[in-house]
Amino acid sequence: MKSLRIGELAPEFDLPDQTGTQRSLTSLLAEGSVVLFFYPAALSGGCTKEACHFRNLKAEFAAAGAQPVGISMDTVDAQAQFDGKESLGMPLLSDADGAVATAFGVRRKYITPVKRxxxxxxxxxxIIEVIESEWSMDKHADTALQVLGAPVKR
Incomplete structure (x- = not known):
């Protein structure tokens, strides 16, 4: 299955975040652009590095009129633990049955549940950009900011 591509419409969804609050794509987009990042597993090393990089660039995303939103097949409780441990401060959506990952073309059967x-x-x-990198955890946030026209501060 191929991921959705630039120029395609992102499928609507309605998923619970780490607090159990239902979030739809439409409601998230009401605040501006959304940088939806799929990650394989909450609290794993690579996913923590990636999510913390998004957290650390939160002001830059806000200045660009966008918000990062994490999504994985973890439960609401696992997403809450992830946010609590790392103080991520962004919506972390629970796609427990993988329906949204499937709709975006990032669901897998082997290795990890979803592609990064x-x-x-x-x-x-x-969709104005698609970033796929399994090994460069910073690439996702950095490239998203470049696409949004925001300089990346180090």
Whole structure:
């Protein structure tokens, strides 16, 4: 299965975040662009590094009119533990049955439940960038900011 591509419309979804609050793509986009990053497992080493990099660039995303939103097949409780331990301060969505991962074309049967992939989604639901890198944890946030026209501060 191939991931969705630039120019395609992101599928609508409605998933619980780490607090149990239902979040739809439409409601998230009401605040501006969404940088939806799929990660294989909450609290794992690589996913923690990736999510913390998004957290550390939160002000830059806000200045660019966008918000990062994490999503994995972990439970709401696991997402809550992840946020609590790392003070991520962003929505972490629980796609427990993998339906959203399947709709975005990032669900896998082997290795990890999902591919590490990030979709930069404009307020009109159009995908303006797709970032796929299993090994460069910083690439996802850095590239998303570049696409949004924001300089990356180090």
């Amino acid at each position: 992939a990030t979709f930069v989604i404009a307020p009109d639901r159009r």
